[in-house]
Amino acid sequence: MNKDVIYVDVDDDVTAIIGKIKNAKEKIIALVPPKRAGVLQSAVNLRLLDRMARGEKKQLVLITGNQALVALAASAKIPVAKNLQSKPEVAEISALKVDDGDDIIDGSELPVGDHAKTSRSTIPVKDKSVRADDSLDVASLDIDGEDVVAKPVGKNKPTGARKSPKIPNxxxxxxxxxxxxxxxxxxxxxxxxxxxxxPAATIVITASTSPQPVSAQVRLGGNQPTNAESGIVASVMQREEGVVSVDFEATGQKDIGEKASGTISITNCDGPGFTLSSGTPFTASNGKVFYSTSTASVSGLSGSASGCRNTGAGAGTGSVNVQAASAGESFNIGSSGYTIGGISGDIYARGGAMTGGTTKVVKVVTEEDVERARGQLTDKSADDQKKALTKKFTAGQVVIAESFVADKGEATPTPAVGKEAPNGQAKLSVTTAFSMQAIPKTELEDFLKSYLESKVDNKENQKVYATGADKVTFANFQQKNDSASVTITTRGSVGPKIDEQQVKENARGKRFGDIQQGLKSIDGIKDVDVKFSFFWVNKVPNNIDKIKIEFKVNENGN
The missing domain is CATH 1.20.5 (Single alpha-helices involved in coiled-coils or other helix-helix interfaces)
Incomplete structure (x- = not known):
């Protein structure tokens, strides 16, 4: 049975509540008091409300769990329900325990007096013939769709201490x-x-294709746009300069001790005088060579040559200081005759003791040591710099390893060739400019696609499915001045042209089996698979923006 629910405000008085009851359209009125009962804490007010409702042929039901109000409703024989879904019933009259200390006046114990007159004048009765017992029977009330059981009102049976009902929170x-x-x-x-x-779906179509080889000599164009017809591919270069060095062991030996020195006298029995330049070699009888340290003048023969040779009479004379060709104690020799380099005839040289020579052998750098270190430097710098330059390229660039170029400067050994190497160790350093080139993957794919399309005979019915950019190899790299070229080799795939937009339109709203059956009937399609976005999705969405087409290559129809 339907009901009207009236929520009583704290500030509502009896007149306001009566007005709400009169305006109610249903026969059953659920009266919901506020947390603090207010005007409903009076039994007189409850009786007035009940009498007015019965005059309107309506039945009041008080919705509350307040034990004080339940007791007052029981005295007025008004059904009570704990909430709007529970069964209403007329509660038994029990001893009241007022929590807030307010006095509750039972209207049934008051004399009629002026209050009765006021009650009669306050509650208008449309039909005087209507009596209290003509209103709805409590047993017939149904505010939640279930039958109501009315409990008889009578004297309380003696019971023990009764627990207060729990007030809803x-x-x-x-x-x-x-x-x-x-x-x-x-x-x-x-x-x-x-x-x-x-919901989204990816339709994977495996198309029967045929391989198409690619072998093209291209020019690396740098910032120039890719042009397959001209054989130009845009490229990127990375450069790096640095000093590369390598340590090596000096293998040469050198005596850096003191050189022996002395004086040599020259006798001229040959003819006119002459001058010996600095650095003139004098070779002793034991083969040791000494060099003059300054120029020397020798006077001419003043007598006969034969007399000069026999007695030395009339001979021209001169002297010069000399130094040993090399350091070492072996040049410390006694008096000895010497031959003069570049001088012939009856000219004689004789020197006194040569002294002061010492021996000190050390490791020195040789030309052979430098060349050997240069080879080690090339291998080391190439490997390290290749790795460094490769890291400079991004993931979207295909590196041409063959394009690595090392422009070496002059190699400088430390110490220099012929100089002592402390502890036999030396270092070779060279300033080198390194460079390497790469092709952006998008540019490479554009070039390969254009190249493959130019090789297709029936362009209207054929398309490129794979450019082979992921399998490309480079060879024959050449660089002349600022121009570089390389050979690109790979294999692409060409197959039947399939309209992706039409495939999406045909697949809208269909299940896997229907899509597979429909697409397999198209010539050139080998297999079809549908991947749904989530496990609960079993149909392709109607929105074609959420449909993606992927192609797989099945070369030679296998």
Whole structure:
């Protein structure tokens, strides 16, 4: 049975509540008091409200768990329900325990007096013939769709201490209500996302294709745009300069001790005088060579040559200081005759003791040591710099390893060639400019696609499925001045042309089996697979923007 629910405010008086009851359209009126009962804490007011409702042929039901109000309603024989869903019943009259200390006046114990007159004048009765017992029977009330059991009002049976009923916690109720509403909204949002926004599909088509080899000599154009007809591919270069060095062991030996020195006298029995330049060699009888340290003048023969040779009479003379060709104690020799380099005839040289020579052998750098270190330097710098330059390129660039170029400067050994190497160790350093080139993958794919399309005979019915950019190899790199070229080798795939937009249109709203059956009937399609975005999605969405087409290559139809 339908009912009207009236919520009583704390500030409402009896007149206001009567007005709400009169305006109610249903026969059953559920009266919900505020937390503090206010005007309903009076039995007189409850009786007035009940009498007025019966005059309107309506039945009041008090919705409360307050024991004081339950007792007052029982005295007025007004059915009570704990909430709007529970069964209403007329409670038994029991001893009242008023919590807030307010005095409750039972209207049944008061004399009629002026209050009765006021009650009669306050409650208008449309039909005077209507009696209290003509109103709805409590047993017939049904505010929640279930039958109501009315408890008889009588004297309380003697019982023990009676527990007060638990008062509902409306804060907890409100929190639960908020959680329920929030959960419901989240559930609705989740369902909308799952079945409206989340569904997507990827249709994977395996097409029968044939391989198409690619072998093209291209020019690396740098910033120039890619042009397959002209054989130009845009490229990127990375450069790096640095000093590369390598340590090596000096293998040469050298005596850096003191050189022996002395004086040599020259006798001229040959003819006119002459001058010996600095550095003139004098070779001793034991083969040791000494060099003059300054120029020397020798006077001419003043007598006969034969007399000069026999007695030395009339001979021209001169002297010069000399130094040993090399350091070492072996040049410390006694008096000895010497031959003069570049001088012939009756000219004689004789020197006194040569002294001061010492021996000190050390490791020195040789030309052979430098050349050997240069080879080690080339190998080391190439490997290290290749790795460094490769790291400079991005993931979207295909590196041409063959394009590595090392422009070496002059190699400088430390110490220099012929100089002592402390502990036999030396270092070779060279300033070198390194460079390497790469092709952006997008540019490479554009070139290969254009190249393959130029090789296709029937362009209207054939398309390029794979450019082979991921399998490309480079060879024959050449660089002349600022121009560089390389040979690109790979293998692409060419097959039948399939209209992707038409495939999407035909697949809208269909299941896997229907899509597979429809697409396999197209010439050139070997296999079809459909990948849905989530496990609960089993149909391709109607929105073609959420349909993706992928092609797989099946060369030679295998």
């Amino acid at each position: 409306f804060d907890t109720f409100r929190k639960k209500l908020v959680w329920i509403i929030g959960g419901s909204v989240a559930l609705v949002a989740l369902l909308i996302w799952m079945f409206v926004f989340a």
